[in-house]
Amino acid sequence: MAEKLLELKRVSMAFGGLHVVNELDLHVDEGEIVSVIGPNGAGKTTLFNLITGVYEPTEGDIVFAGRSIKGMDPHKITKLGIARTFQTLRLFLNMTVIENVMAAAFAHTRAGAFRAMLRTPGMRREEGEIRNLAEERLAFFGQRLMGYRWNQPAYSLSYANRRRLEIARATATNPRLLLLDEPAAGMNPTETHEISELIGKLRDEGGYTILVIEHDMLDHGVKISEGSFEYVATDERVVEAYLGTKATATK
Amino acid sequence: MTDAERPTPNVPDSLTEPAGPAVGQDEWVARHAERRLLRGGRLGAVEERLRAAPWWAWLTVFVCLAALLPVGFSSGYVRRVAFDTVLYMLLALGLNVVVGWGGLLDLGYIAFYGLGAYCYALLSSNQFDVHLPTVATVPIVVVVGAVAGWLIGLPSWRLSGDYLAIVTLFFFQIFIVVVTNGDHLFGHNVTGGSNGIGGVDANVRPFNLFGHDLPVAHSGSFNVAYLYVVLAFFAVVFVLLRFVNESRIGRAWRSLREDPLAAELMGMPVNWLKLLAFSFGAAVAALSGTIFAALNAGVFPTTFAFPLLITVYTMVILGGSGSQAGVIVGAIVVNVLLELLRDAGNARYVFYALIVLALFGVYRLSVRLAVVLGGTIALGFVVHGIASAIAKSNVDGPANGENWLIDGLRHWVIVPRDLGPWKQITYVALIGVILLLTLVRGWWRVALLVPTLYLAAFVWENVMLTAPEATRFIILGAILVSVMIARPSGILGERRVEIV
Numbered sequence: 001m002a003e004k005l006l007e008l009k010r011v012s013m014a015f016g017g018l019h020v021v022n023e024l025d026l027h028v029d030e031g032e033i034v035s036v037i038g039p040n041g042a043g044k045t046t047l048f049n050l051i052t053g054v055y056e057p058t059e060g061d062i063v064f065a066g067r068s069i070k071g072m073d074p075h076k077i078t079k080l081g082i083a084r085t086f087q088t089l090r091l092f093l094n095m096t097v098i099e100n101v102m103a104a105a106f107a108h109t110r111a112g113a114f115r116a117m118l119r120t121p122g123m124r125r126e127e128g129e130i131r132n133l134a135e136e137r138l139a140f141f142g143q144r145l146m147g148y149r150w151n152q153p154a155y156s157l158s159y160a161n162r163r164r165l166e167i168a169r170a171t172a173t174n175p176r177l178l179l180l181d182e183p184a185a186g187m188n189p190t191e192t193h194e195i196s197e198l199i200g201k202l203r204d205e206g207g208y209t210i211l212v213i214e215h216d217m218l219d220h221g222v223k224i225s226e227g228s229f230e231y232v233a234t235d236e237r238v239v240e241a242y243l244g245t246k247a248t249a250t251k
Numbered sequence: 252m253t254d255a256e257r258p259t260p261n262v263p264d265s266l267t268e269p270a271g272p273a274v275g276q277d278e279w280v281a282r283h284a285e286r287r288l289l290r291g292g293r294l295g296a297v298e299e300r301l302r303a304a305p306w307w308a309w310l311t312v313f314v315c316l317a318a319l320l321p322v323g324f325s326s327g328y329v330r331r332v333a334f335d336t337v338l339y340m341l342l343a344l345g346l347n348v349v350v351g352w353g354g355l356l357d358l359g360y361i362a363f364y365g366l367g368a369y370c371y372a373l374l375s376s377n378q379f380d381v382h383l384p385t386v387a388t389v390p391i392v393v394v395v396g397a398v399a400g401w402l403i404g405l406p407s408w409r410l411s412g413d414y415l416a417i418v419t420l421f422f423f424q425i426f427i428v429v430v431t432n433g434d435h436l437f438g439h440n441v442t443g444g445s446n447g448i449g450g451v452d453a454n455v456r457p458f459n460l461f462g463h464d465l466p467v468a469h470s471g472s473f474n475v476a477y478l479y480v481v482l483a484f485f486a487v488v489f490v491l492l493r494f495v496n497e498s499r500i501g502r503a504w505r506s507l508r509e510d511p512l513a514a515e516l517m518g519m520p521v522n523w524l525k526l527l528a529f530s531f532g533a534a535v536a537a538l539s540g541t542i543f544a545a546l547n548a549g550v551f552p553t554t555f556a557f558p559l560l561i562t563v564y565t566m567v568i569l570g571g572s573g574s575q576a577g578v579i580v581g582a583i584v585v586n587v588l589l590e591l592l593r594d595a596g597n598a599r600y601v602f603y604a605l606i607v608l609a610l611f612g613v614y615r616l617s618v619r620l621a622v623v624l625g626g627t628i629a630l631g632f633v634v635h636g637i638a639s640a641i642a643k644s645n646v647d648g649p650a651n652g653e654n655w656l657i658d659g660l661r662h663w664v665i666v667p668r669d670l671g672p673w674k675q676i677t678y679v680a681l682i683g684v685i686l687l688l689t690l691v692r693g694w695w696r697v698a699l700l701v702p703t704l705y706l707a708a709f710v711w712e713n714v715m716l717t718a719p720e721a722t723r724f725i726i727l728g729a730i731l732v733s734v735m736i737a738r739p740s741g742i743l744g745e746r747r748v749e750i751v
Binding site: 052054073074075078079083084086090091092093094095099102103104105106107108109111112113115116117118119123126127130153155169170172173 | 491494495497498499500501502503505506509510512513514515516517518519520521527531745747748
């Protein structure tokens with residue numbers, strides 16, 4: 001059996017009295033593509049926020065590569081090897097395409113402000129490496145993000161290309177685990193198909209383990225609702241969430 | 252008209268046929284700059300050539316021109332204005348790190364400028380009988396500034412936007428209170444209180460470089476050596492900041508400005524980067540403070556007040572926050588303009604030149620421009636003719652600021668000997684008509700513009716020139732408003748898109 005890369009142990013998250021995630025167990029093995037599904041408001045994005053350290057879970061523990069990352073600063077978690085994209089795109093819109101990707105190499109590069117001011121040979125070599133890395137990451141998307149586009153501001157990209165750029169930016173942090181939050185949201189069927197192929201390619205060629213919030217591209221599913229699959233599948237609330245309720249009179 | 256009959260637009264094939272494989276729909280957007288270049292013709296090509304010139308070429312040309320300025324101008328006043336402008340440019344460069352790159356609204360910036368000036372004064376005066384050499388003092392003060400910036404940043408660790416602005420403003424206020432009451436700080440006279448540190452007793456030493464004292468006044472007029480010192484500081488700071496901006500730190504700062512949460516999640520330590528930006532800004536401000544204190548042979552708390560903060564912010568915003576060239580242009584425009592407007596004769600040139608330039612900017616070379624200019628000139632002569640026919644006293648009032656321009660204008664704009672209540676009435680009417688102008692469109696606007704311009708010239712000659720001190724700030728404010736409406740990102744700022 002493959003090594004557990006990420007493991008959530010009975011993780012709960014409550015905002016005041018609102019329990020968004022309740023005693024969730026989840027594990028992602030090295031090299032897997034795992035999909036999180038659930039209706040709106042089920043807490044899928046909250047789950048991503050918990051893993052990446054935006055929120056600290058109220059209960060339970062999160063273990064990444066054998067190390068607890070609960071309560072760590074988000075940038076440290078990213079440095080350990082977890083990168084994400086956002087459901088609502090959060091690119092650095094007024095920076096160029098290549099700068100967006102280069103910026104994400106921050107965590108695994110070292111030259112500080114003083115070396116930058118003096119432009120030491122080491123700093124310049126590292127700049128070259130960052131640029132090569134960014135070009136390589138952008139090349140992953142074929143012609144989509146190539147050539148003259150590199151020096152265009154990110155806001156000039158089309159919606160689909162912005163989604164691609166977000167993935168490219170996330171991969172520039174050199175992650176082991178890639179969290180994709182609805183990568184195909186707002187895409188047309190062709191583009192959706194392209195994105196599913198891309199996710200497969202990211203695992204096979206890029207070597208990333210992938211946790212994705214999406215509905216139709218998975219190795220196995222993970223439940224947001226607590227309990228066994230059988231329990232959840234017959235859980236009235238799940239049925240209600242997906243299929244709606246019987247017409248009942250309120251009051 | 253069928254497609255075949257349509258005239259073929261004169262564009263090269265490379266633009267109509269996408270080069271390489273067909274790609275997404277943003278092809279058109281991405282080629283925008285190329286198309287604009289083609290439309291621009293010869294002038295556009297020159298503009299493109301200028302744009303393509305590397306930043307160091309611009310910097311070299313600029314520094315050389317500024318260094319040659321004392322050759323052409325022997326007046327101490329002009330040299331002093333040049334010095335002030337470069338000092339403002341230095342301050343604007345520092346503020347640009349915090350505001351333009353880091354996106355942090357730091358309203359305490361001037362406190363670091365003051366800190367630098369006071370530190371210099373304390374380290375090279377009789378206040379504590381410390382007289383360090385300049386080459387030691389300046390680095391010490393820069394480090395003190397950087398550390399202070401870092402420390403002031405700490406309480407604002409998790410703050411951004413308005414909250415950060417309020418907290419830093421509070422620190423600025425504390426700084427002012429401390430220095431104005433610092434004459435018995437724990438029983439010691441540290442800052443000299445409201446009298447500051449200065450005068451013969453304090454004996455704040457001027458810069459001493461390469462074994463030469465640089466006395467403040469050289470044979471009675473401004474010592475031009477300070478212009479060279481501040482230019483050298485400016486050039487070094489410009490280059491160092493440029494290098495930082497082109498490194499991973501600079502990219503991280505700009506990411507932080509664009510989206511702090513995304514930056515944090517892409518592995519950038521946002522809080523640490525904020526402190527670093529504060530620190531850099533504060534260090535540059537402190538450096539500016541040293542030269543200010545040395546030049547004035549003293550420091551006084553009233554210098555470091557809110558108007559200075561607002562002036563530096565105006566420079567950064569007007570020029571284009573985030574662009575080094577932009578904030579420099581901003582500093583030049585604001586400071587030189589404010590100086591020019593001191594004198595009624597110069598102010599008149601500025602006023603009419605700005606009006607004509609603004610008209611050209613809005614209407615380009617069009618029929619409307621001809622109508623507006625011709626109409627205004629004709630209206631002036633008609634009004635002048637009628638007024639002088641009624642009574643000679645309507646047109647032979649005193650002129651403020653004699654120069655060749657007023658000689659011509661006297662036949663056009665009426666300057667009554669006694670204005671009476673019309674002073675207030677015309678002033679208020681001008682404001683009313685300008686507001687009305689923003690509401691009407693098309694030819695109505697053109698028609699209304701003609702009397703508005705004439706009224707503006709009347710108010711300018713009769714009301715505003717009689718109070719130049721107030722007028723300078725009104726003109727600066729008007730320029731600021733118009734530039735911000737026309738170019739929200741500043742004169743040289745890159746166009747910014749918030750959400751698309």
